Amino acid sequence: MTYSYEFPRPSVTVDCVVFGLDEGDLKILLVKRLLEPFRGQWALPGGFVRMEESLEEAARRELEEETGLSDLFLEQLFTFGRVDRDPRTRVISVAYYALVKMQGTALRASGDAEETAWFSLRNHPQLAFDHHEILETAITRLKGKVRYQPIGFELLPTRFKLSQLQHLYEVVLEKKLDKRNFRKKIQSMGLLIDTGETEKQVAHRAAKLYEFDRAKYEALVDRGFNFEI
Amino acid sequence: MTYSYEFPRPSVTVDCVVFGLDEGDLKILLVKRLLEPFRGQWALPGGFVRMEESLEEAARRELEEETGLSDLFLEQLFTFGRVDRDPRTRVISVAYYALVKMQGTALRASGDAEETAWFSLRNHPQLAFDHHEILETAITRLKGKVRYQPIGFELLPTRFKLSQLQHLYEVVLEKKLDKRNFRKKIQSMGLLIDTGETEKQVAHRAAKLYEFDRAKYEALVDRGFNFEI
DNA sequence: GCAAAAGTGTTTCTCGTACACCCATGG
DNA sequence: CCATGGGTGTACGAGAAACACTTTTGC
Numbered sequence: 001m002t003y004s005y006e007f008p009r010p011s012v013t014v015d016c017v018v019f020g021l022d023e024g025d026l027k028i029l030l031v032k033r034l035l036e037p038f039r040g041q042w043a044l045p046g047g048f049v050r051m052e053e054s055l056e057e058a059a060r061r062e063l064e065e066e067t068g069l070s071d072l073f074l075e076q077l078f079t080f081g082r083v084d085r086d087p088r089t090r091v092i093s094v095a096y097y098a099l100v101k102m103q104g105t106a107l108r109a110s111g112d113a114e115e116t117a118w119f120s121l122r123n124h125p126q127l128a129f130d131h132h133e134i135l136e137t138a139i140t141r142l143k144g145k146v147r148y149q150p151i152g153f154e155l156l157p158t159r160f161k162l163s164q165l166q167h168l169y170e171v172v173l174e175k176k177l178d179k180r181n182f183r184k185k186i187q188s189m190g191l192l193i194d195t196g197e198t199e200k201q202v203a204h205r206a207a208k209l210y211e212f213d214r215a216k217y218e219a220l221v222d223r224g225f226n227f228e229i
Numbered sequence: 230m231t232y233s234y235e236f237p238r239p240s241v242t243v244d245c246v247v248f249g250l251d252e253g254d255l256k257i258l259l260v261k262r263l264l265e266p267f268r269g270q271w272a273l274p275g276g277f278v279r280m281e282e283s284l285e286e287a288a289r290r291e292l293e294e295e296t297g298l299s300d301l302f303l304e305q306l307f308t309f310g311r312v313d314r315d316p317r318t319r320v321i322s323v324a325y326y327a328l329v330k331m332q333g334t335a336l337r338a339s340g341d342a343e344e345t346a347w348f349s350l351r352n353h354p355q356l357a358f359d360h361h362e363i364l365e366t367a368i369t370r371l372k373g374k375v376r377y378q379p380i381g382f383e384l385l386p387t388r389f390k391l392s393q394l395q396h397l398y399e400v401v402l403e404k405k406l407d408k409r410n411f412r413k414k415i416q417s418m419g420l421l422i423d424t425g426e427t428e429k430q431v432a433h434r435a436a437k438l439y440e441f442d443r444a445k446y447e448a449l450v451d452r453g454f455n456f457e458i
Numbered sequence: 459g460c461a462a463a464a465g466t467g468t469t470t471c472t473c474g475t476a477c478a479c480c481c482a483t484g485g
Numbered sequence: 486c487c488a489t490g491g492g493t494g495t496a497c498g499a500g501a502a503a504c505a506c507t508t509t510t511g512c
Binding site: 005007008009010011012048049050051052053054055056076078079081082083088089090091092094 | 239280
Binding site for chain 3: 390391392408409412413431432433434435436437
């Protein structure tokens with residue numbers, strides 16, 4: 001081994017911003033820390049990257065350990081490396097963001113988390129480390145990306161109503177959308193499968209339920225299609 | 230210190246994809262490695278992150294040391310962390326991409342680089358490590374970003390002709406653009422300063438020279454303006 | 459006077475936007 | 486029968502796309 005690999009090494013962690021949609025309210029998942037530093041404070045789920053796993057594997061493992069969540073949409077966000085971002089030693093954090101179908105998903109706190117809970121996006125406790133900055137970066141990314149890639153569906157149940165889809169965009173983009181124009185646009189893409197089902201037992205006309213047609217989307221992308229809301 | 234900081238630590242490097250525009254041809258900057266592994270092979274400029282510098286500082290320092298370039302547009306790209314991406318030990322690389330005004334910029338090889346040179350984007354030597362993957366990621370990012378942010382100007386001299394600007398977009402986006410429509414669109418944004426100067430000594434009608442109006446762009450962004458080509 | 463690049467307007471068509479009423483269902 | 490959310494069409498205007506000729510300059 002040459003000299004170069006013997007530079008002092010920073011610690012490397014992954015941290016995850018997990019978004020969920022709860023009856024039209026955008027939420028994030030936080031864990032209460034069991035360990036120092038910031039013991040007892042709320043923070044993003046995350047932890048140290050092990051030598052035998054990739055960064056994404058580390059993120060998925062930590063999410064599973066601390067919150068019980070698995071199989072969710074996960075994408076790398078940004079790597080945070082300010083020298084003093086951890087009060088004890090040099091720690092570089094590779095941040096990810098995740099989207100989860102909240103309805104019917106139970107949380108389980110364990111690992112380095114004392115407690116796990118969902119918080120409303122604009123009403124959450126103060127966060128440990130520079131996690132507030134990570135969160136802001138994730139929100140910006142989500143708002144930017146949701147318009148150009150069909151990732152919003154990751155926040156909805158597999159079968160959903162058009163009004164749920166519209167509401168999702170309204171919440172994420174923070175602006176009202178016109179119902180007829182929204183429906184016209186989304187339907188014209190031809191990416192929704194009409195399941196033939198409707199909602200049940202509602203005190204008004206029952207809505208049709210749709211599914212996102214992932215296979216068709218991927219075929220269209222190959223032909224140069226660009227999703228855009 | 231708690232147990233957690235005593236996990237084995239990976240090495241952390243930064244690697245930079247440096248783009249330049251040379252008479253209408255998109256180029257990247259490579260260095261020939263002085264050290265093992267991959268000694269004598271071409272690679273992206275980069276190196277180990279030191280404990281007392283941030284990631285971006287590390288990227289700028291390595292670029293300065295290995296190529297002599299400073300003060301260029303630099304933005305974080307992606308972090309590569311496959312377990313076996315370095316044959317010797319675990320190395321996580323935070324990749325950046327940079328844009329440089331090539332005309333009038335001289336290179337200087339030093340540091341861990343035996344030699345430094347520009348290569349045409351689609352005709353370059355095989356690269357060390359997973360640097361080919363990093364390069365492809367950078368190209369995709371550049372193509373995606375150049376249409377929505379005025380970063381193309383970073384590749385042109387401070388004063389430029391409209392035809393140079395159009396040519397830049399044609400090269401990066403890999404498609405021909407209509408001259409009249411391009412000029413109409415770019416001029417309608419009101420972000421170009423007419424310097425009153427023209428090119429000199431050319432065997433045809435002399436072109437007007439423009440500068441990008443960064444201050445005005447930033448003011449417009451604050452009012453919700455979106456750059457788009 | 460010719461080669462070479464600069465510069466310039468109009469028409470057509472697509473797509474985004476604005477906008478209001480009837481329908482189905484449960485209580 | 487009423488409250489609640491579901492579902493539908495059209496007219497207008499802005500901006501994208503297509504397209505060809507004249508101007509300036511050096512040699």
